[in-house]
Amino acid sequence: MSKVIVVGGGVSGLIAALLACRNNDVIIVEGNDKLGKKILLTGNGKCNYWNEDINIEKYNTDDTDNLKEIINSNNQKEVLSYLESIGIYPRIKNGYYYPYSNQASSIREILIREVKRSNIEIIYNFKVDSIYKENNKYIIKSKDKSITSDKVIISTGSKAFSKTGSDGSGYLLLSNLGHKLNEVTPALVPLISNEKFLREWHGIRCDAKVSLYINDKKVKEELGEIQLTNTGISGICTFNISSIASKNLKYKNKVNVKINFLPNLNNNFYTWFTKRNNEIPNHTIQELLESLVNYKLMFIIFKRSNINKDAKWDDLTEKEKLNLCKNIEEFEINIIDTEDFNKGQVCTGGISLMEINPKTMESKIIPNLYIIGEVLDVDGICGGFNFALALITGYIAGKNIC
Numbered sequence: 001m002s003k004v005i006v007v008g009g010g011v012s013g014l015i016a017a018l019l020a021c022r023n024n025d026v027i028i029v030e031g032n033d034k035l036g037k038k039i040l041l042t043g044n045g046k047c048n049y050w051n052e053d054i055n056i057e058k059y060n061t062d063d064t065d066n067l068k069e070i071i072n073s074n075n076q077k078e079v080l081s082y083l084e085s086i087g088i089y090p091r092i093k094n095g096y097y098y099p100y101s102n103q104a105s106s107i108r109e110i111l112i113r114e115v116k117r118s119n120i121e122i123i124y125n126f127k128v129d130s131i132y133k134e135n136n137k138y139i140i141k142s143k144d145k146s147i148t149s150d151k152v153i154i155s156t157g158s159k160a161f162s163k164t165g166s167d168g169s170g171y172l173l174l175s176n177l178g179h180k181l182n183e184v185t186p187a188l189v190p191l192i193s194n195e196k197f198l199r200e201w202h203g204i205r206c207d208a209k210v211s212l213y214i215n216d217k218k219v220k221e222e223l224g225e226i227q228l229t230n231t232g233i234s235g236i237c238t239f240n241i242s243s244i245a246s247k248n249l250k251y252k253n254k255v256n257v258k259i260n261f262l263p264n265l266n267n268n269f270y271t272w273f274t275k276r277n278n279e280i281p282n283h284t285i286q287e288l289l290e291s292l293v294n295y296k297l298m299f300i301i302f303k304r305s306n307i308n309k310d311a312k313w314d315d316l317t318e319k320e321k322l323n324l325c326k327n328i329e330e331f332e333i334n335i336i337d338t339e340d341f342n343k344g345q346v347c348t349g350g351i352s353l354m355e356i357n358p359k360t361m362e363s364k365i366i367p368n369l370y371i372i373g374e375v376l377d378v379d380g381i382c383g384g385f386n387f388a389l390a391l392i393t394g395y396i397a398g399k400n401i402c
Contacts, residue, residue, distance in 0.1 A: 001025055004401055005126055005140050006151040008170065011034035011191045011387065012109045012373030012394035016287045018086075020153070021118045027147065028115070029126040029140065031169075033114070035109040047104030048088070048384040050080065050097035058385045060121055060184055061378040063353035063379050065246060069394050070358045079388075094346070096384055123147075128156075131173050137367070151368040153397055159184060159372040164294030168341075170375040171350065173271035178365050180352045182377045185250050186344030187243035188386075190234035191257065192337040197300050202230040204294045209263035211330075213341040215247050215257040225262060228297070232335065233257065240381040245346040246338045255335040259366025261293060261301075261328055268324045277313040286325070293328075301327045344384050350377040361397035370397040 004022045006013045009030035018024050028035070035091040039047060051058075054071055061067045084090075087110050091100045099106040115122070130141045137148045156170030168184065175181045207224040210233070211218050227235040245255050265272045276288055289298055302309050305323040307316065316324070341347065351371055353372045355364050360379035363369040380386045 002150040002401075003027070003148070003157055004151045004153065005029060005138065005147060006153045006155060006156040007173075008157060008373070009122065010038055010155055010166075010373060010390070011107075012390035013153065014115060015082075015391055015394030015402075016153050016155060016370070016372060016398035017120050018111070018114055019395060020401040021120050023401045024151075024401060026118075026225070027121045027149070029121060029123045029128065029142075029147070031125065031167075033128040035112055035122065038157065038166065039108040039111075040104045040224055040388055041161060042099065042104050042107075045104050046098050046102045047107045047387070048081075048096050048098055049088075049107060049387045050290070051384040051388060052092070052095040052097070053383075054385060054388055058383070059378055059389070060348055061353055063148045063377075066353040066358040069355075070361075070396065071389070075392050075396060078399075079391050082395065083391070084380070086110055086184050089343060091192040095333075103274060104220065111376060121152050128169065128173060129208040131177060133366075147338055151370070151401060153370040153372060153401070154375060155204050155373045155394065156375055158350065160186065160188075160344045160374070161343040162342055166200060166374070172352050174371065174375065177363075177369065177370075179355055179363065182302075182349045182352055183247070183250055184347050184349035185189050185246040186233045186338050186341050187348040187379045188239040188345035188382060189242045189246065190339045191232045191238055191242060191245055191292065192339065193232035193333045194336050195333050197303075198232065199230050200300055201228040204297055205235070206261060206294060206297070207263065208237060209310065210237040211258045211260075212245055213254075213258065214244070215254050216240075218258075220244055226259065231339075233259075233333070236382050239345070242338060242344075243379050246348055249335070249337060254341060256332055257335055258330040258332050261297065261331060269328045271326070273313065282312070282402075284312055285316075286310065288313065290371075301331070304331075308325050345382075346374060346379045348377075350375050352377050359396070360400040361393055362400070370401065372397050 004020050004024045004026045005018045006028045009028045020068045089100045090097045092149035140147045157166035207221045222237040222240045224237045225235050225238045235396045285332045305327050361370045
């Protein structure tokens, strides 16, 4: 029987510990005074822990081949089966999995209950300062204590939501052990602009199509709700493009977003609006747009298009019509930054998947060292994909150690 230390008591660490303890002596060392703090914040407290559409297109990573092997269908089936076996029963809505109770605390309490039932030792308030090997054993040290083990699982999380204890310490621990660290930046995070009108549109929520441009080339597009803020843009659409934006801002590339505020029209806006004008004649531009566009947003669009709100469509020049259409369908804003790690739900970057065995989550560089969860260079879009990856990587590591 081997002694296994799990560094970090988040969801990936808890799952790994539960699987590994079947044939090993397992200890969880946790920097907080409680396990699974971050679980309670997931899905606005409802814990969207899975999605029925888990596939490579939903993730950003430096190694798609390894990721495909990690999230393969067999692993997904095994994890879902295991979750049900310990009492996690899903409520599935539009492909999103929640605990049937709609409470994140259900997931956390079930995992902690299973840990206690499995007689896994937990050491709280143990902040790991260093990990090194000596005489074929791992030494895990804090300021006033050290523990030895045969195997180590690193599940320390990223730098997102630092108030839950995710301070990025795992990156340093693994870098010191020889692993490559890809640049870490916030993801699933609001984007910051420097446009002058931002205070005017603050508080608006609307359905839109958001397109991300890097160096004037469109690289990603999302359809859904957007929130317009006094610093830029937020909402699920924004979060899902933020990982790519975040990386490219770090690399000093030009980052822009174009917003289509009426993405569900059957035709382009020019054709549609001309038809609407013919059906409802003798109305001003404002009157024709009422009930379609928020008033505050409408006046910003008029100002940017240099059009009087009381003008009529037939009285506009062709250039004015095209300007109005562009600012309805391709309202462009400059992106200069993201909000910080405390506002990001996850991070992009981390320990390269190229240095991990995807069948076991064991390091290719250091034997008996396993790396799981958010510390890896993989981040998914909104919808339970990041939580699912934490579950899957924890499951793989624990199963193979067992």
